[in-house]
Amino acid sequence: MTEKSVYNSDTIIALATPSGIGAIGVIRLSGPDAINLVNEVFGGKDLSIQHSHTIHFGTIKDGKQVLDEVLVSIFIGPRSYTRENVVEISTHGSAFIIESIIKLLIRKGARPANPGEFTLRAFLNGQLDLSQAEAVADLIASNSQASHQVAMQQMRGGFSSELKHLRDQLIHFASMIELELDFGEEDVEFANRDDLKGLIYQIQRILHRLIQSFEQGNVMKNGVPVVIAGKPNVGKSTLLNALLNEERAIVSEIAGTTRDTVEDHMIIGGINFRFIDTAGIRDTEDIIEAKGVERTHAKIKEAKLIVYLVDPEQNVDKIVEQVRYLDSLGIPFLTVVNKKDLANADFLERLESEVGGQKSEAGSPKSDVRSPKSEAGSMNDDDQTSDLIFISARNKEGIDLLKQEILRKVNLHSINTDDVLVSNIRHLEALQKTEESLNRVLQNIDQPITSDFLASDIKQALYYLGEITGQVTTDDLLETIFSKFCIGK
């Protein structure tokens, strides 16, 4: 267990920008010698006497050889990301130049940074708490409005200041109770039991809300798993492409990048959806037949939504049978009729009467939107019968409506919430353990037992709460968290 302390006295270096060819690359150093090391190889002003937050043009020289013309940014600790001296060298974006400069500065005494080591130092030096540091990695990985929002909110303080405040109060009670223990037999009560109960109830309410928020926070961060089911050639990949097309165009046009979009991830309404490839379902005409297949079954169970794509040329009885099966799973689903132009009156009539949902082809479903605030992430039980939606994937008709229905079904339509959401499984587990410890405190508080039990459970709760914000850490925990970061952050 590490309490915050002065960290390594060495100076670390890494490329902070992605590798690859670009106009510029940024090499970052942090540590007591950052400015002096760069100054040694810098042709230009004396960097050691410059103000913080200033930029200086010059050359990086290896002996007489000019490696590059660069801009050097100076940040004097504690006014920096890590609270140490930080230098950023903005170079021409050539891998050769970047390597040469990094090698040169390593020769001069810098050390290659480990993954996440800059942010680890920011944490150890008190710039960020642990949940904020974790949010930095989430922020970099964020690829949708929803995941961005969750990470940003967590990085900017999120629930950690709230938790810290409550933890401080709990610490107060813990010390009062410890004091009682010191007085041994004397049966004094420094800690008012009613006040303690009041505080615990207050903490429990917040814990409950945070734990409840995980389901939503998690899908906002990691994406909503959706299974697209249907017989072969019903148009599943045409549908995926139709859903995908607009988003793709935006990405490559604006940022000048060609992001490797995996076909079955896409962003709808700012939320990342993962369309799951269930080989079993994809290859089998009849979902009921496939239900023996264990793996397919498991995938369907993971889904937050099933999109069941049908074709007007299919047998209506079969469709109805499958809709009933899907209904029995307890997972929200949409029955989507593709190739709608081929649907004859008989097909439509029978399907609508048997499946029972309203035929949606126009009109905004917005009036039906549920606030994620009121029932964070819980799927609404009264809406599990399939809605019928008619589209033509090939002609891109009905696609917008389908998107709206998908958002409505997963109950995440409105993501413009300022609510604090937990999205990190580590935090969820710590919150749950805190809740359990506090439940034990509440169970015991009115019992005629000695204060040690109370003190022990409160300490457990403090420990778990502290793990979230990093007021309590272990080297293993830090290792686990920061090894997932990229180098240079």
Added chain:
Amino acid sequence: MTEKSVYNSDTIIALATPSGIGAIGVIRLSGPDAINLVNEVFGGKDLSIQHSHTIHFGTIKDGKQVLDEVLVSIFIGPRSYTRENVVEISTHGSAFIIESIIKLLIRKGARPANPGEFTLRAFLNGQLDLSQAEAVADLIASNSQASHQVAMQQMRGGFSSELKHLRDQLIHFASMIELELDFGEEDVEFANRDDLKGLIYQIQRILHRLIQSFEQGNVMKNGVPVVIAGKPNVGKSTLLNALLNEERAIVSEIAGTTRDTVEDHMIIGGINFRFIDTAGIRDTEDIIEAKGVERTHAKIKEAKLIVYLVDPEQNVDKIVEQVRYLDSLGIPFLTVVNKKDLANADFLERLESEVGGQKSEAGSPKSDVRSPKSEAGSMNDDDQTSDLIFISARNKEGIDLLKQEILRKVNLHSINTDDVLVSNIRHLEALQKTEESLNRVLQNIDQPITSDFLASDIKQALYYLGEITGQVTTDDLLETIFSKFCIGK
């Protein structure tokens, strides 16, 4: 034809760092409104009243929504890369965040930059001449010490200041001769013909040196094409891997990157070598048999070096026959005996006596190094008989010696030259055309012809010289040059 002039009054924006996940991304804006546009969306200090070359921490906000916490660097024109106002926004390296911020600033009035548009503006605003601007792209693309050095030297002024000075003197003569034309019949000579000749000789000497330097400059920039020949299973790919291994390790270890090294490009002694895949040679046991194959032949002719890999189990007569054929091509080549442990005394004796080269297995060939200064890029004719080199590719024996011999054979061993080298085919052509025009001036100068011919040829020379540095440009030329840049530079 464009003379330098005030450029667009709009403000451009682009991602300046490579796309992909990294700790940070840098978005760059240039133009009169760069600072004001960013200021509009910046949560923090008033950026419009800050000093140049300062850095400011704050948020980028789209309405109330915080897109990111960023560092904003301010450069007030003309103290910037483009000589316009420039702002660099250092964001968390998430594609989503970067896109969001770029989109936001485009909504506020910025325009997505074209490829190379920042550097184009730097050129049009007189920050760089054209050959320097071209060197920026070369610098970014540089992947070896040699290509880096050529590009760096060109970016830092290279031959352009020299050319500009000579061009100015030539302009002086041109105007004197034009003046003579104005006086028509009067037979005056304002331009001293001997002085003019002296100047032209001086220019020709420099032109000649620069044109001669192209062969070396070009291979330093684009790599040395090497053909590895030999029958199947003689160990060609084992040899390539043995040559490649060390370099690779350095790349991935230091920069924390995994560069996609194409197997048949590698850097030896700071120079990029392109090992050419000649399917014909690779698949044919006998090079002589393959010589009918047109394509293979062409590839061999491109090579600056042939490495002919043989196996002690091959028929010595066949080997000797092929060595004679290779010798007849006039391209430097090395005969390399792989699996040297398998070579018996008879094989060695016969090969050495027939092929005639010295057996090199140790000892430094450095004493034999030719300075590229003295015979820039020309291959030394007296050294075309094959040297015999004995290696074991599998056991990595003799590899260092082979590297030294490769460098020696291509005559580029020493690249620590301060010589000005031309590496750009556009510059070469302009230099050659200048030379031709000046040759015509010299031919005519002593002839009893009117001054118009002289004036016209001098103007031609001025035009071509000006094309190199960009004192003369056309929109087409600029388009051709800058469209090859990456976006954001």
